[in-house]
Amino acid sequence: MSVDATTVRRIAHLARIAVSDAEVPHLQGELNAILAFVEQLSEVNVDGVEPMTSVTPMEMKKRADVVNDGEIADTIVGNAPDTVNHFFLVPKVVE
Amino acid sequence: MTDLTSLTIAEARQGLANKSFTARELTDAHLAAMEAARVLNAYVLETPDRAREMAKQADDKIAKGEGGPLAGIPLGIKDLFATRDIRTTACSKILGNFIPPYESTVTSQLWRDGAVLLGKLNNDEFAMGSSNETSCFGPVTNPWRREGSNTTLVPGGSSGGSASAVAAQLCMGATATDTGGSIRQPAAFTATVGIKPTYGRCSRWGTVAFASSLDQAGPIARSVRDAAILMRSMAGHDPKDTTSVDVAVPDYETAIGKSVKGMKIGIPKEYRLDGMPAEIEKLWSEGAAWLKAAGAELVEVSLPHTKYALPAYYIVAPAEASSNLARYDGVRYGLREPAKNIIEMYENTRAEGFGDEVRRRVMIGTYVLSAGYYDAYYLRAQKVRTLIKKDFENCFAKGVHAILTPATPSAAFGIGEKGGDPVEMYLNDIFTVTVNMAGLPGIAVPSGKDAQGLPLGLQLIGRPFDEETLFSLGDVIEQAAGRFTAPRWW
Numbered sequence: 001m002s003v004d005a006t007t008v009r010r011i012a013h014l015a016r017i018a019v020s021d022a023e024v025p026h027l028q029g030e031l032n033a034i035l036a037f038v039e040q041l042s043e044v045n046v047d048g049v050e051p052m053t054s055v056t057p058m059e060m061k062k063r064a065d066v067v068n069d070g071e072i073a074d075t076i077v078g079n080a081p082d083t084v085n086h087f088f089l090v091p092k093v094v095e
Numbered sequence: 096m097t098d099l100t101s102l103t104i105a106e107a108r109q110g111l112a113n114k115s116f117t118a119r120e121l122t123d124a125h126l127a128a129m130e131a132a133r134v135l136n137a138y139v140l141e142t143p144d145r146a147r148e149m150a151k152q153a154d155d156k157i158a159k160g161e162g163g164p165l166a167g168i169p170l171g172i173k174d175l176f177a178t179r180d181i182r183t184t185a186c187s188k189i190l191g192n193f194i195p196p197y198e199s200t201v202t203s204q205l206w207r208d209g210a211v212l213l214g215k216l217n218n219d220e221f222a223m224g225s226s227n228e229t230s231c232f233g234p235v236t237n238p239w240r241r242e243g244s245n246t247t248l249v250p251g252g253s254s255g256g257s258a259s260a261v262a263a264q265l266c267m268g269a270t271a272t273d274t275g276g277s278i279r280q281p282a283a284f285t286a287t288v289g290i291k292p293t294y295g296r297c298s299r300w301g302t303v304a305f306a307s308s309l310d311q312a313g314p315i316a317r318s319v320r321d322a323a324i325l326m327r328s329m330a331g332h333d334p335k336d337t338t339s340v341d342v343a344v345p346d347y348e349t350a351i352g353k354s355v356k357g358m359k360i361g362i363p364k365e366y367r368l369d370g371m372p373a374e375i376e377k378l379w380s381e382g383a384a385w386l387k388a389a390g391a392e393l394v395e396v397s398l399p400h401t402k403y404a405l406p407a408y409y410i411v412a413p414a415e416a417s418s419n420l421a422r423y424d425g426v427r428y429g430l431r432e433p434a435k436n437i438i439e440m441y442e443n444t445r446a447e448g449f450g451d452e453v454r455r456r457v458m459i460g461t462y463v464l465s466a467g468y469y470d471a472y473y474l475r476a477q478k479v480r481t482l483i484k485k486d487f488e489n490c491f492a493k494g495v496h497a498i499l500t501p502a503t504p505s506a507a508f509g510i511g512e513k514g515g516d517p518v519e520m521y522l523n524d525i526f527t528v529t530v531n532m533a534g535l536p537g538i539a540v541p542s543g544k545d546a547q548g549l550p551l552g553l554q555l556i557g558r559p560f561d562e563e564t565l566f567s568l569g570d571v572i573e574q575a576a577g578r579f580t581a582p583r584w585w
Contacts, residue, residue, distance in 0.1 A: 014461050015458050019446070034517060038476075041406050041410070050478070077427075079196075092437075
């Protein structure tokens, strides 16, 4: 399988990465080179094989459902680019 | 005092105990070496004040007889490990000036045991690379050069800063991480020892995530014993990481010098690639001969799905990366590029913040997980991964204790030499990536040099949670091959 220019733009949008028109042909070439490389997996017979979900056979650990943290709002927003009163600020979402 | 930086951790530990020198003197010697080697670009942040403060605390504790197993040992930390109040960037512009308000579990255990932080080490952006050329801080220089040449070589990647700093004696050991070979490949390129432990052995908490089902922390050091010493402090169960395994951590150092007599060592025929350089072939046979001389038994084994490990990796790892890196959106931390609406803000921030390789992998990952392609790519790759793991299980079921392979298909290459085709760079990890896909432990040990005088390494692959056997076998190789030090030119 290979991707065309429209698909490259669609993937970029899904990944939320701005891509200029000038970059599309180059990216398309690179993505297709990688897709051609992984294409060889189609020759493996995977009938009846379980997909791997965990390399170590272990049961998912669960922690107790208790509050073990909190009252650290200053710390939480400490690295944010834009905040007001412990809220993260973003461009207007709802008109 | 000038020789303090050439000591191993084991030697420094002895010297500190004997009061031959203080932790402060040991740290000062390393800070001076670090400063004099800035041309290597191994460190992206130097923390001399913190280092001196920690060294003083170590001296106080040693005086009281309360020094931990790493008391006063100066280390470098890959910039993928969150360090409290100290800038952590994963060498990506998108994390900008991120100051973690928390400490990674692995580094907190090193400080608990008395180690000293010298600074943060360079790496490929988000650990995506095999040459340390994708770092937003620029490439790292390998202290090793071809004989009679001034060409600047890469130290490998993604833990290139860790490998370079350890090889150039700018720290006594370093933390590193390995998703597809990022500890073992740079170790092989710099004549250092690097071990990727079994998946689940070290906590991933507080380590910047790349591909969560493959990422594992481990040490890079100048001897097998030093790697064992560091491993003991880094490993251990952590309730904060659901994939961290609750098994006791052995005293790995006791495995050094243990007899390997009667151990069965597998030589996988699928690792004998067409067109493999003769010197790699020779190194591999030599390694096998050393193990045989030590009493091990060599057996040919087959790992039939080996050739599919790298293509499966380049589906699984980017898929997990695209999901993990969704968090870099310009809202809660790091870089933000202004825009008139929120979608454009995300898109501009991520376009500006991610480098080319990261963008490529996020896009591949997004594609293989997208509607209509998930089964053909991601699900198939996860099935192939099951088959790769089964290959190893079959091999170990026949009584094989460990598997010997070359660590890399070549020695270090020049900066910019492999820039054109991303797949060409990916092939560097051909011998190491299978180990991550199967969650097994793997160690790279320096074993010789190529015709141009560059270091080459061998890899030993072990059974799950049997790192001890790797240390015992690695020690046999180290005793036979000797240790290699890069001549100082900087």
